[in-house]
Every structure is written in structure tokens, then in C-alpha cells.
Amino acid sequence: MHRLLVKSATHSYPVYIGTHIRLHINRFLPKHYSSIMVITDDHVAPLYLEDIKKALRHYRVNEVVVPAGERSKNIHTFYNLHTQALDYGLDRESLIIALGGGVIGDLAGFMAATYMRGIDYIQMPTTILAHDSGIGGKTAINHERGKNLIGSFYPPVAVIYDTYVLHSLDDREKRSGYAELIKEALLRDEDFFNALLNTNVHDLTDKQLVNDLYKGMQIKSAIVAKDERDNNVRQFLNLGHTFAHALEAEVGYGEMTHGEAVALGLLFALHVSTAEFSQPLPYSSLLDWMQRNSYPLDLSMIQAQCMLERMRFDKKASREHIRMVLLANIADPVMFDLEIQKMKRYLVSFLNELSNRT
Amino acid sequence: MHRLLVKSATHSYPVYIGTHIRLHINRFLPKHYSSIMVITDDHVAPLYLEDIKKALRHYRVNEVVVPAGERSKNIHTFYNLHTQALDYGLDRESLIIALGGGVIGDLAGFMAATYMRGIDYIQMPTTILAHDSGIGGKTAINHERGKNLIGSFYPPVAVIYDTYVLHSLDDREKRSGYAELIKEALLRDEDFFNALLNTNVHDLTDKQLVNDLYKGMQIKSAIVAKDERDNNVRQFLNLGHTFAHALEAEVGYGEMTHGEAVALGLLFALHVSTAEFSQPLPYSSLLDWMQRNSYPLDLSMIQAQCMLERMRFDKKASREHIRMVLLANIADPVMFDLEIQKMKRYLVSFLNELSNRT
Numbered sequence: 001m002h003r004l005l006v007k008s009a010t011h012s013y014p015v016y017i018g019t020h021i022r023l024h025i026n027r028f029l030p031k032h033y034s035s036i037m038v039i040t041d042d043h044v045a046p047l048y049l050e051d052i053k054k055a056l057r058h059y060r061v062n063e064v065v066v067p068a069g070e071r072s073k074n075i076h077t078f079y080n081l082h083t084q085a086l087d088y089g090l091d092r093e094s095l096i097i098a099l100g101g102g103v104i105g106d107l108a109g110f111m112a113a114t115y116m117r118g119i120d121y122i123q124m125p126t127t128i129l130a131h132d133s134g135i136g137g138k139t140a141i142n143h144e145r146g147k148n149l150i151g152s153f154y155p156p157v158a159v160i161y162d163t164y165v166l167h168s169l170d171d172r173e174k175r176s177g178y179a180e181l182i183k184e185a186l187l188r189d190e191d192f193f194n195a196l197l198n199t200n201v202h203d204l205t206d207k208q209l210v211n212d213l214y215k216g217m218q219i220k221s222a223i224v225a226k227d228e229r230d231n232n233v234r235q236f237l238n239l240g241h242t243f244a245h246a247l248e249a250e251v252g253y254g255e256m257t258h259g260e261a262v263a264l265g266l267l268f269a270l271h272v273s274t275a276e277f278s279q280p281l282p283y284s285s286l287l288d289w290m291q292r293n294s295y296p297l298d299l300s301m302i303q304a305q306c307m308l309e310r311m312r313f314d315k316k317a318s319r320e321h322i323r324m325v326l327l328a329n330i331a332d333p334v335m336f337d338l339e340i341q342k343m344k345r346y347l348v349s350f351l352n353e354l355s356n357r358t
Numbered sequence: 359m360h361r362l363l364v365k366s367a368t369h370s371y372p373v374y375i376g377t378h379i380r381l382h383i384n385r386f387l388p389k390h391y392s393s394i395m396v397i398t399d400d401h402v403a404p405l406y407l408e409d410i411k412k413a414l415r416h417y418r419v420n421e422v423v424v425p426a427g428e429r430s431k432n433i434h435t436f437y438n439l440h441t442q443a444l445d446y447g448l449d450r451e452s453l454i455i456a457l458g459g460g461v462i463g464d465l466a467g468f469m470a471a472t473y474m475r476g477i478d479y480i481q482m483p484t485t486i487l488a489h490d491s492g493i494g495g496k497t498a499i500n501h502e503r504g505k506n507l508i509g510s511f512y513p514p515v516a517v518i519y520d521t522y523v524l525h526s527l528d529d530r531e532k533r534s535g536y537a538e539l540i541k542e543a544l545l546r547d548e549d550f551f552n553a554l555l556n557t558n559v560h561d562l563t564d565k566q567l568v569n570d571l572y573k574g575m576q577i578k579s580a581i582v583a584k585d586e587r588d589n590n591v592r593q594f595l596n597l598g599h600t601f602a603h604a605l606e607a608e609v610g611y612g613e614m615t616h617g618e619a620v621a622l623g624l625l626f627a628l629h630v631s632t633a634e635f636s637q638p639l640p641y642s643s644l645l646d647w648m649q650r651n652s653y654p655l656d657l658s659m660i661q662a663q664c665m666l667e668r669m670r671f672d673k674k675a676s677r678e679h680i681r682m683v684l685l686a687n688i689a690d691p692v693m694f695d696l697e698i699q700k701m702k703r704y705l706v707s708f709l710n711e712l713s714n715r716t
Binding site for chain 1: 367368392433437440441444447449471472473474475476496498501502503504506507508509510511512587588671677
């Protein structure tokens with residue numbers, strides 16, 4: 001089992017990574033709790049909920065199962081979680097466990113952040129992608145105008161990551177998760193990036209998966225420790241995301257996985273970076289890798305103007321500029337304010353380039 | 359003008375108390391903002407909104423006016439505030455101004471706490487009562503099951519308290535505000551308490567009002583500085599509130615002012631404290647003062663059992679006990695866990711005593 005410690009403004013919390021540790025989750029609770037509510041989705045519940053409840057049989061445990069998918073990250077589900085927690089009698093000494101992927105982590109985290117002004121919660125990621133969202137304390141729900149617009153910074157008390165559960169993922173979710181690993185490698189570690197380009201995400205060994213995740217989480221937690229509230233270096237983690245958030249909203253949440261959108265966003269960041277810095281960057285090798293690993297590359301239905309409008313509603317946008325992360329080189333990210341019209345030209349050229357290629 | 363500095367975990371923020379300082383609010387902003395959204399209610403807007411907008415004429419300012427009263431502190435209004443902020447193009451460098459009483463402060467504060475994971479906000483209290491809620495960073499909305507159940511700790515960047523606006527308050531609101539001052543005095547300052555008992559809240563001089571508020575805010579901010587997240591001494595500020603929250607829910611939010619309910623809650627706390635500590639406490643003199651100042655004292659429509667059920671849903675309750683603040687003596691508060699059945703007996707005897715008296 002690997003163990004990492006993540007520093008936050010209010011407390012440090014451990015990340016445990018290991019096989020089958022869900023069966024002993026009781027050992028990883030930081031203190032006694034008056035009761036526990038497990039929040040999960042209807043894909044994950046049939047697979048792992050009983051394991052968790054068995055491990056926690058000495059506690060009063062209730063569960064809430066929401067429909068799987070991005071659509072559950074809305075204000076109604078959020079309010080209903082509060083209602084159910086009240087019905088179950090959760091108090092300030094209770095614990096929330098977020099058992100699922102990024103959607104569950106964000107939703108249950110925000111619910112815990114706001115239940116009676118904040119109670120403890122634990123992240124139990126069940127996807128590769130959630131290795132990223134599971135640490136760092138960002139919680140949120142979506143607004144109909146855009147993703148993650150309502151939320152808060154509220155770190156968990158622990159992250160318990162059972163890599164066994166990743167075997168139940170389908171290829172699409174593996175692709176989605178590896179996009180964030182590619183991002184972390186691009187931000188900090190060229191060797192890791194090159195190793196990932198040799199990876200076939202549909203044919204992963206256990207050992208490789210655990211090591212890749214551990215490396216990715218180390219990068220993420222080092223960045224978060226430096227800037228929890230996202231005023232500075234943490235914004236680099238947004239690499240690829242300005243484009244990705246707009247794309248997800250444009251195709252409809254849930255139609256494309258977050259990671260698939262991020263992979264396209266990384267490609268777009270390399271496209272813009274190459275032009276801005278006249279520097280050789282691995283645009284083509286990333287595109288090749290994405291093709292080999294069956295990432296969606298067909299954006300023929302996407303309009304540059306619509307993407308632009310979405311980007312202007314992004315949390316990071318100001319009125320005249322759209323802020324995005326570029327790479328002066330691999331492992332050398334920079335924040336960049338692009339004028340609206342310039343951004344539009346890059347969107348047009350990127351979409352053209354992709355459609356010529358595919 | 360008085361100035362106080364309140365310490366929070368993330369930053370310290372100033373409280374300015376003075377006459378007509380709303381006309382120069384621009385001087386009290388801690389930095390430049392890309393835009394400002396004023397959140398207020400339809401009672402306050404006609405009186406002071408134009409003053410604020412005039413003082414901020416060099417900024418891009420939008421306003422949202424919600425219906426006055428506790429009923430606006432709900433999830434729908436909360437979501438609509440987000441929608442309007444997005445429509446106005448508020449970004450992370452924008453400011454929210456909460457112009458109003460406790461309802462507006464709590465609602466706008468929680469909106470600011472969660473808009474794009476938190477932007478700056480300023481409290482501009484327009485009631486006496488809000489001298490209390492305006493500092494300390496507690497923000498919340500109500501859930502249909504109870505008051506303030508969804509919220510967070512999120513301190514403002516400044517509190518700007520123009521005492522001139524308190525002249526527009528009616529007697530009921532003055533009573534409401536003085537209840538929290540009585541509470542603060544009971545917690546920390548016997549002389550202040552005795553002075554307040556000589557006050558006629560319907561006949562206040564300017565000077566007296568400013569001094570009383572300044573004293574109350576000093577007590578409040580000293581307590582909050584010691585325990586922002588309400589794990590310890592801050593819970594003493596809950597004196598009278600376990601009863602008050604239950605009472606407000608029982609009679610219907612908005613039917614009784616918060617402070618009127620708190621005054622009755624203080625009386626209940628003195629009733630229980632006298633019995634638990636066999637100590638002479640100013641139950642009768644507080645009751646006399648409340649009668650002289652026309653506080654509602656008729657609780658003949660209230661059932662002890664219903665109050666008990668409400669109290670069990672309070673944030674501070676566990677399953678077997680109800681936690682409430684008692685006074686071992688004036689200026690000597692203690693946290694106390696009362697068994698459910700014992701609490702019921704006290705409720706019955708208190709309601710009987712009140713109905714015999716009135």
C-alpha cells in the first residue's frame with residue numbers, strides 16, 4: 001500500500017492507495033463517528049456498497065444511491081442529499097463517504113461542505129479519473145449555465161483508493177482517467193509523459209496502473225499543497241480544461257467523458273502553445289497516442305463560435321480575455337490571457353486541423 | 359467612526375461603525391473589483407440602494423432585490439442569485455455586497471461562498487440584529503426541515519455598518535436586535551447587562567445605540583476570534599438559540615422575529631439554569647424588561663412535545679441529548695447536554711410558568 005500526505009490550509013489528510021483496502025476501510029477512519037452516510041451511484045452500488053457496509057458494520061450506516069453520470073451533479077440532487085441526511089439523523093459528528101467517480105466526489109463533497117456548515121467526508125474514488133478530483137478539496141455542482149459553478153474548497157479527511165475496483169472500468173473510463181495523468185505529466189515530468197505515450201490504456205497491468213496513479217497523485221498533491229485556493233500554481237492543473245469544459249457543455253454533459261474532453265483540450269493547448277511560443281511541442285505524438293487508444297477525435301459538429309461563448313462563461317474568464325494554461329515547454333506551464341478574437345482564430349484552426357486529419 | 363478588527367482563519371477583516379458611512383462605501387473597499395453585485399431586499403432597496411450605487415458609480419454595479427423576510431433564505435432564491443450573477447458576468451474578481459438584515463447577510467454570504475467556489479463579499483447590516491450575524495462568517499440558507507441547515511463558514515472581507523439606517527427600523531425590529539445584545543451581555547459583561555435592563559428600546563438615543571452596538575460587536579468578535587469554526591467557545595453564542603430556532607420553526611418562519619424568539623430563548627435558558635445550578639439568576643428582571651418593552655410572551659399555542667421534536671433536529675443535537683448553553687452565573691456560560699425527557703419537563707414547566715404570568 002502507498003501512502004501520501006496532502007497539505008491543506010486547515011489540516012493534512014492521508015491518501016491510501018492499495019488493492020482491496022475497501023474491505024478494511026474501518027481501519028482508515030481518522031476518528032469515531034456518530035453515524036455514516038455513504039453516497040454512491042447506481043453503477044457502483046451493486047459492485048462495492050456491500051463491501052463497505054460490511055467493513056463498517058460496527059457503525060450506524062445509511063446509503064444514498066443517485067443515478068450515475070454528470071446529470072446528478074445538480075441543485076435538486078444536492079438538496080435531496082441534505083433531506084436524506086436530515087432524515088437519517090446525521091449530526092455534526094457524522095461522516096460522509098463519497099464512493100464513486102468524480103461526479104460523486106464533487107457532489108458528496110459539496111454536500112458535506114454545506115451540511116450544517118460542514119462535516120467530515122472521505123473520498124473513495126472508483127475511477128482512474130477521480131485520482132485527480134479526489135484530492136485537493138474542490139467540490140461543486142453544475143449550474144445550467146456551466147460546470148462546477150456552485151461549489152467550495154473543502155478538503156476531505158482522507159482519501160481511500162482501492163485500485164482493485166479499477167478493474168471493473170470499461171475502456172472509455174480508462175481513456176478518461178489517463179487523460180488527467182497525461183496532463184499531470186505534461187505539467188511536471190517529461191519522462192513520465194514519454195512513458196505514458198508508450199502505454200496502451202486498454203491493456204494495463206496492475207503494477208503499471210498503481211504506479212501511474214501514484215505518480216499522478218504525487219504531482220497533483222504537490223501542486224495543491226502550494227496553492228490550495230487556486231490563486232496561483234494550482235491553476236496550471238486547468239491545462240486543457242478551458243477547452244474541455246466548453247466542449248462538454250457543447251456536446252451535452254455526459255455525452256463525452258470528462259477525460260476524453262480533457263485529452264482534446266490538451267491537444268488544443270499544445271496547438272496554441274506551439275503557435276505562441278514557436279517551440280516544438282508533442283502535438284503530433286499526443287494525437288497519435290490518442291488515435292491508437294481510440295479517443296474521440298471527430299469534432300465536426302462543433303462550432304468555434306459556440307465554443308468561444310462557452311469559454312467566456314468559464315470561471316476563469318474575465319470580460320476581455322480568456323485565460324488558459326499554455327506550455328512554454330513540457331513541464332513549463334504558463335498562464336496566458338488570450339484576447340477573445342485570437343482565441344476564436346485558434347479554435348477555427350484547431351478544428352480545421354483535426355477534421356483534415358481524421 | 360468606530361473600527362474593529364475581526365480575526366478569521368484565512369484573514370482579518372475590519373468592521374466600520376459610523377453614521378452615514380454608506381455614502382462613502384467606495385472608500386472602504388479593500389481592493390479594486392471587476393464588478394459588484396448588490397444583493398438586498400424590497401424593504402431596504404427603496405431606502406438605501408441608490409446611495410450605495412451612487413457611492414460606487416465608478417464601478418460596474420448590478421443589483422438583485424429579493425422579497426424581504428426569512429422565506430427568501432431558500433434553495434430556489436440561492437440558485438437564482440447564481441443565475442443572475444452569471445447573467446451579469448460576475449467573475450472571480452467580482453464583489454458581492456449584502457445590503458440588509460440577517461436574512462440578506464446569510465443568503466448573500468452563502469451565495470458568495472459558493473459562487474465559483476467563493477468570491478469576496480461585504481456585509482452592510484441594516485438592522486440592529488445583524489450586528490450579530492454580520493460578523494463571524496456564518497452563512498446559510500434554510501432547509502424545509504430547519505433553519506440554517508445548509509451553509510458554510512465564509513467570512514466577509516469587510517463589514518460596513520451605517521448606524522443612520524437603523525433609524526428606519528420599527529419597534530419590533532429594535533426589540534429583535536436588542537435581544538442579541540442582551541445575549542452578548544449575559545455571556546460576558548454583567549454591567550452591560552444591567553445597563554441594558556434600564557434601556558427602553560423604543561426610545562433610544564443615537565449615542566446609546568452606537569455604544570451598545572459597539573460593545574455587542576466587541577464581545578461577539580472576541581469570541582469568534584477564539585473559535586471561528588464553532589467547535590468550542592463560539593457555541594456559547596448559541597445561548598437562547600436552541601429554543602429560539604425551534605420556536606421560529608414551530609410558529610412559522612417570519613411570524614415572529616428572530617430576536618423575539620431569542621429573547622424567549624434566553625428566558626428559557628435562565629429557567630433551566632436556575633434549576634440546574636440552584637443559583638439566583640435574573641429570570642424575573644429579564645421577564646419584566648421584556649414585558650416593559652412589549653416582547654411577545656404569549657406561547658399558549660405552543661406544545662412542549664412539538665418544541666422537543668424541533669430541538670432534536672437542531673444542528674447541535676445528538677441522538678440521546680439536546681445540547682444547550684446554560685449560565686452557571688452571569689458571564690459564566692457552560693455547554694450542557696440535557697437528556698430528552700429532562701428537556702421535555704423543562705419545556706412544560708417553562709410554558710406553564712409563562713402562561714401563569716401573562
